[in-house]
Amino acid sequence: xxxxxxxxxxxxxxxxxxxxxxxxxxxxxxxxxxxxxxxxxxxxxxxxxxxxxxxxxxxxxxxxxxxxxxxxxxxxxxxxxxxxxxxxxxxxxxxxxxxxxxxxxxxxxxxxxxxxxxxxxxxxxxxxxxxxxxxxxxxxxxxxxxxxxxxxxxxxxxxxxxxxxxxxxxxxxxxxxxxxxxxxxxxxxxxxxxxxxxxxxxxxxxxxxxxxxxxxxxxxxxxxxxxxxxxxxxxxxxxxxxxxxxxxxxxxxxxxxxxxxxxxxxxxxxxxxxxxxxxxxxxxxxxxxxxxxxxxxxxxxxxxxxxxxxxxxxxxxxxxxxxxxxxxxxxxxxxxxxxxxxxxxxxxxxxxxxxxxxxxxxxxxxxxxxxxxxxxxxxxxxxxxxxxxxxxxxxxxxxxxxxxxxxxxxxxxxxxxxxxxxxxxxxxxxxxxxxxxxxxxxxxxxxxxxxxxxxxxxxxxxxxxxxxxxxxxxxx
Amino acid sequence: xxxxxxxxxxxxxxxxxxxxxxxxxxxxxxxxxxxxxxxxxxxxxxxxxxxxxxxxxxxxxxxxxxxxxxxxxxxxxxxxxxxxxxxxxxxxxxxxxxxxxxxxxxxxxxxxxxxxxxxxxxxxxxxxxxxxxxxxxxxxxxxxxxxxxxxxxxxxxxxxxxxxxxxxxxxxxxxxxxxxxxxxxxxxxxxxxxxxxxxxxxxxxxxxxxxxxxxxxxxxxxxxxxxxxxxxxxxxxxxxxxxxxxxxxxxxxxxxxxxxxxxxxxxx
Numbered sequence: 001x002x003x004x005x006x007x008x009x010x011x012x013x014x015x016x017x018x019x020x021x022x023x024x025x026x027x028x029x030x031x032x033x034x035x036x037x038x039x040x041x042x043x044x045x046x047x048x049x050x051x052x053x054x055x056x057x058x059x060x061x062x063x064x065x066x067x068x069x070x071x072x073x074x075x076x077x078x079x080x081x082x083x084x085x086x087x088x089x090x091x092x093x094x095x096x097x098x099x100x101x102x103x104x105x106x107x108x109x110x111x112x113x114x115x116x117x118x119x120x121x122x123x124x125x126x127x128x129x130x131x132x133x134x135x136x137x138x139x140x141x142x143x144x145x146x147x148x149x150x151x152x153x154x155x156x157x158x159x160x161x162x163x164x165x166x167x168x169x170x171x172x173x174x175x176x177x178x179x180x181x182x183x184x185x186x187x188x189x190x191x192x193x194x195x196x197x198x199x200x201x202x203x204x205x206x207x208x209x210x211x212x213x214x215x216x217x218x219x220x221x222x223x224x225x226x227x228x229x230x231x232x233x234x235x236x237x238x239x240x241x242x243x244x245x246x247x248x249x250x251x252x253x254x255x256x257x258x259x260x261x262x263x264x265x266x267x268x269x270x271x272x273x274x275x276x277x278x279x280x281x282x283x284x285x286x287x288x289x290x291x292x293x294x295x296x297x298x299x300x301x302x303x304x305x306x307x308x309x310x311x312x313x314x315x316x317x318x319x320x321x322x323x324x325x326x327x328x329x330x331x332x333x334x335x336x337x338x339x340x341x342x343x344x345x346x347x348x349x350x351x352x353x354x355x356x357x358x359x360x361x362x363x364x365x366x367x368x369x370x371x372x373x374x375x376x377x378x379x380x381x382x383x384x385x386x387x388x389x390x391x392x393x394x395x396x397x398x399x400x401x402x403x404x405x406x407x408x409x410x411x412x413x414x415x416x417x418x419x420x421x422x423x424x425x426x427x428x429x430x431x432x433x434x435x436x437x438x439x440x441x442x443x444x445x446x447x448x449x450x451x452x453x454x455x456x457x458x459x460x461x462x463x464x465x466x467x468x469x470x471x472x473x474x475x476x
Numbered sequence: 477x478x479x480x481x482x483x484x485x486x487x488x489x490x491x492x493x494x495x496x497x498x499x500x501x502x503x504x505x506x507x508x509x510x511x512x513x514x515x516x517x518x519x520x521x522x523x524x525x526x527x528x529x530x531x532x533x534x535x536x537x538x539x540x541x542x543x544x545x546x547x548x549x550x551x552x553x554x555x556x557x558x559x560x561x562x563x564x565x566x567x568x569x570x571x572x573x574x575x576x577x578x579x580x581x582x583x584x585x586x587x588x589x590x591x592x593x594x595x596x597x598x599x600x601x602x603x604x605x606x607x608x609x610x611x612x613x614x615x616x617x618x619x620x621x622x623x624x625x626x627x628x629x630x631x632x633x634x635x636x637x638x639x640x641x642x643x644x645x646x647x648x649x650x651x652x653x654x655x656x657x658x659x660x661x662x663x664x665x666x667x668x669x670x671x672x673x674x675x676x677x678x679x680x681x682x683x684x685x686x687x688x689x690x691x692x693x694x695x696x697x698x699x700x701x702x703x704x705x706x707x708x709x710x711x712x713x714x715x716x717x718x719x720x721x722x723x724x725x726x727x728x729x730x731x732x733x734x735x736x737x738x739x740x741x742x743x744x
Contacts, residue, residue: 365660388535409539437733447665452703473505
């Protein structure tokens, strides 16, 4: 997917002026956090489970080579194939090759962020293969030619009216009298369309929430069951997953499942949780004839052992997006690439470059809510600061910013100079602001005064000066 | 109380923070009073300026270290260092040690200072165990949990427990009291439109409580929220919690002129 991350400022002003988006986002962010809170309140050991989930991921990351090879061995034993791909291009090639070998014309797809990351739909289309998204949200945005705006709720930026309009526009057979007012009617309409696609597809392409080294299984978590039809009906099942999705055992997988849905949607479990192992065996009633796992690195092994190592713990639950006040203000599209929210602001600069994505780590108050809700305790604010530090070190911070920081540092290190400047500035501002107690406008403070007044300093001088003159303050 | 015994009183170095120093000295005086009333021997080192967050959060670690060294020098030798801000106390407590991770000379000094540094409200409640504040305030207040106080310094129940000791005050909770106000230091001027949307949501939440007073423990948040409240024409009074706890509410609330003192009684 082409990034618009460099145009972050334009993206945000567009998002902030979109009233429909504002409504949609308030529904999302009010709903998921409340449900998460309730789910956690019912599970007193939730924090201990978070620690356990974090420890599982840390252990895996410290022994990644071992578990990946063990996983491959189990997949092969079960009759499947693992394709090791260093880059997005290699993964696209592996998938296309497998589709072509299968003679595929149509590929049904479960929701996959890695699919978005490597832009597989565009690639298949270019080569004459039709990809059909089967997750309702993904299906809607595919019809609209939009990228997902949330990692677990890709069409969250849309109202049901907008979805109805999209269906009327794209589903040519739809009679004008058919009511699409209710979400249920929208779902039925999409289901009717998708049923035909499920049955006709040659290849089913899914993501994986986890890969299990012990058994060579992959885990699929959905609320719609679409992934199950996607993998079980076509002749070939291709799984696309990034390599940090691996966990050692089935037991570990269940620990992570216990924090995943609760963190994501506030459900105890998602409606469908499926473990797929290899192709159809002789006595199986259904299932694919071929089972392929496309394992993607795409820069992840480069993060191992470095300052973004813990980011590889991420289980893509979306809790950091749901709780982020910046995400709530601007939505996912403003981030300009596949991922969004705090996890996106940490991950995107690593994947598409800090120069392109330089705004993202800066557009945060570092409020810490993301780390607070993260089921695997990723120190997201620390990592946002790390990106800022790298920008500064690489001189990607703008010249005026650097000069301002340098000036502030020079003053702050010299208390006498600081005092002199402070006393003059405070006296002047206090005198100017005396009548109203605040400013509606001040030179060079446009960023502040655009939307808020600036309180004037208290009259009488700075605290340090007054204190050392023997003052005790008023009302003492 | 620790300081009321026959032994030496505990010594506290007040890190007043640059915002309080420049914008709201009353918070500094209130902090001194609260600490002295609780039996502490308070000193205010003249050599203090800023904790270094503007440079730190902009990725400028060399300049931040230079500032932090000055702070560490100025505040060694006290039993405790107290700041009327979760943000600046959090900077010293959590970020100074990591800034000097590779500096064998400074690192132990940074760690030692971090161990002695507290945010004011939690220091009063958790260390000094203040239980009898002599303060009164006529109003319905709501308390905004600043991000650093709440998530870096573990301040949540302490301000509520202390405000419960203030006579005449009713405390009402805002549902989103833990949500960031959108200040974020330089964030609010670098991304004013995002910050504006965030502070608007914060102001909606506060107005919906019908409180007539907003309190918090961080002046940055308070200036941001007060600024937006005023721009939207609200007459909710905004004060740092220290002013109320110390009974120092003679000065007009944040962003209000001295002249408008009298009609304020009807406000809210």
